[in-house]
Each structure stands twice: as C-alpha cells, then as structure tokens.
Amino acid sequence: MTHDTPRARAKRAQILSAARTLFLQQGYARTSTDAITHAAGVSKQTLYAYYRGKAELLSATIAHELDDLRLDARFHPTPTTREDLRARLLDFAHAVTGRLLHPDALALLRLLLGEALHVPELRGALRDAFPARLLLVTAHLLQDAHAGGLIHAPDAALSARMFVGPVMSYVALDGLFSPTLPEAPTEKTLTRLVDLFLLTVTEGATP
Template identity: 55%
Template sequence: MNKSVILESPRATAKRQQIMAAARQLFLSQGYGRTSTESIRQVAGVSKQTLYVYFPAKVELLSAVVMAELWAFDAPQAPAAPVSLSELRARLLGLTHTFTAQVMQPDALALLRLLIGEAVHLPELRGTLRRAFPARLLAGVEALLSAAHQARLIDAPNLNLSARMLIGPVISFVALDGLLSDQPISQGPPTPPSRETLAELVDLFLLTVKK
C-alpha cells in the first residue's frame, strides 16, 4: 500500500497525535534544545522506527506542534460576502477576537517564543512561524475585505495594505502584551484585549475603507 495512504488512515492520525502530544509536553517543560528525539519516543511510547516514519526530524515535530496549537483559529480563505457594513464589522470583530484569545493562551505564547528563538538558527522554521502567527489571519482578513469590496460595501483598492492596517494593531497586542509581557507570573497569564477594545479598533479601521 502507498505510504501516503497509510499515513492518512485513522490509526496513523491517532499515532501522529500521540507523538505530537509527547513532543508538546516536552517542548513546553524543557525547551526545544534539551528535548531529544529519544525522550519524545519514550514519552510517546513508540519505537524509533515509528517516530521517524511520521517525523523524520525533530524540527518537523516542532513545526507540527506549533501549527496544531495555533491553527485551531479558523480564518476562512473564501468567505461569503457580507450583506451589510454591520455584518462586516461583526465578522472582523469575530476574527480578531478569536485570534487574540487563541494566540494569547499561555501554552500558545510559550510555543511561539520557543519557535521564534529557534527560527533564528533554523531557517526552515521561519516559514512555519510566518504561517502559524500572522499569515493565516492576514489572509483571512484580506479575503473578507475582498468579498466586501466586490459587494461595494467598502472602498479597498489595495486589499493587502488594507488588511495589514487592521492586522498590525492586532498583532501589537499579541507582541507587546503577550510575547513581550513583563507581567509577574503571580499576576496570572497575559490578558487578551477585550471585545470592547477590539470593537473600537475595528471601527477605526472601517473609517479607512469607508465609501
């Protein structure tokens, strides 16, 4: 049987999840550099051969773990066009709120910091960082703005630039209040921006594409 078919079976999916869960646990508890493939194999309870069938390199495991953590956020790439400005506002607010709430979870921030640190030395991780962190949200917002522009609800001739005008401030919350937060652990995890704050941000953004 073709190897790709085998790796897509329900049993293979469960095995991948088993290995990724072990890697996630170890990456979060002791970092990437101090986590060996042997320790991952032992915690996952699989053979060395099985581990390498699914993940030939440790760097591939880190990529898979981070993508699984952050891609729980869903930004449809071909959304239906909103029928009104109020619907567009609600959907932009939903995207930004879901994104910040997901990415600013303690484990997600820890994995992002880990990925950023390793991407400095491992160029193959930079694409993973871009896809996992800003690119998915940017593409989702751009697709939604494109649908709204075609429906003549907004005037956004440069969709990518318009999307960046919204995503930049959203990412600043993640970067400044999450990744670079100096809040003592005793005060709890970083707090994502409130829905009210994001609503103000979306309203200010919509002024830039108003017809």
C-alpha cells in the first residue's frame, strides 16, 4: 500500500487526530488501539498499515507539532550573510517558543514526559521526534554557516546544543514547570539571546 497518495495522507491524518485527542484526554497507558480505531473510524488492519503501534503514534503526534513550525523551510536557502543568519535564528526562537508555549502543545509535552518515565519504549521515539530533530536542523544550519565563513563553529552539533538549550529553557522552565500559563519571551529577550549566542561562534569567522 502506498502511503503518499492524497487518500493515504488523509487517512494518516484521521488516525493521528483521533490518537492525539485520546492521548490528551486519557493518557498514553489508558489509551488502547481499539479506542483509537473506534475514534478514527478505521479498522485495526488499517491503523497498523500506517502506524506500527501506540509508541509510533505518540511520536508522530509530537512530530506533527514540529511540522507546523516548518523548521527546514525556515533555514533554507542557506544564509549568505551574518545578518541573514541572525534573522533565521531569531525566527527559529520565536517559532519554537510561540508554538510550544501554547496550552495544547504544553499539555502534549507534559503527557509525553510523564509517560516516558514509565514506558521505556517511548523514550527513544520521543527523543528522535522532538529534541533530536530540533538539534539536527539547527546543526545543519550552523554547519552551512561555518562552511560559508559566516561563523566559526567547527563542532556544529555542540554549537546547536548551545543555541537550542537556552531557547528550550523557556519552554521547560516557564512552560512545563510553571503553575500558570506563561507568556512567550519578548522580541527584545530573544534578540538578546540570539546575539549572545552569535558571540560564541564569531571568533575566527570571516568578517
């Protein structure tokens, strides 16, 4: 069965939407594949044709949240000036904090973190779908910027951690662990964050 036709994409979205709703309402452990198929209006055979099980569905749910951010598109084409790179990083910081500090996204992240503590099979899926993906796209951007002489970041993966970590601190500290609904960081705050990061990767770069 091909999964790249309009009908197949619609069916995947139908299953994913039902799973997302049930995960948020009942939690991962209490949501059965029977409940998902019933809510989606599909058979188990159809569900397993698109997703191998609940862990993959939960991973796909968070991946869908990141798809809405269009991270790859934000970093392409490769920036040709340091100011363009600065603008891309600032756009990334705005997009990530704005989307992931939304109440629905925070509820999903809390669910994922809580369930991952008790369900080992989720840990790798969660890491690949969320933090690893953020780090990967950022590392690719920094690697290209380094190759173009815009910055000095010979270890792009480490530099990506130095940028993504502070950005995600707003989601973790002000979002996941806050008793009240947080506000996204301001333009001034994120601009300062980006500028401080760029100071760490400009030594040795071509002016």
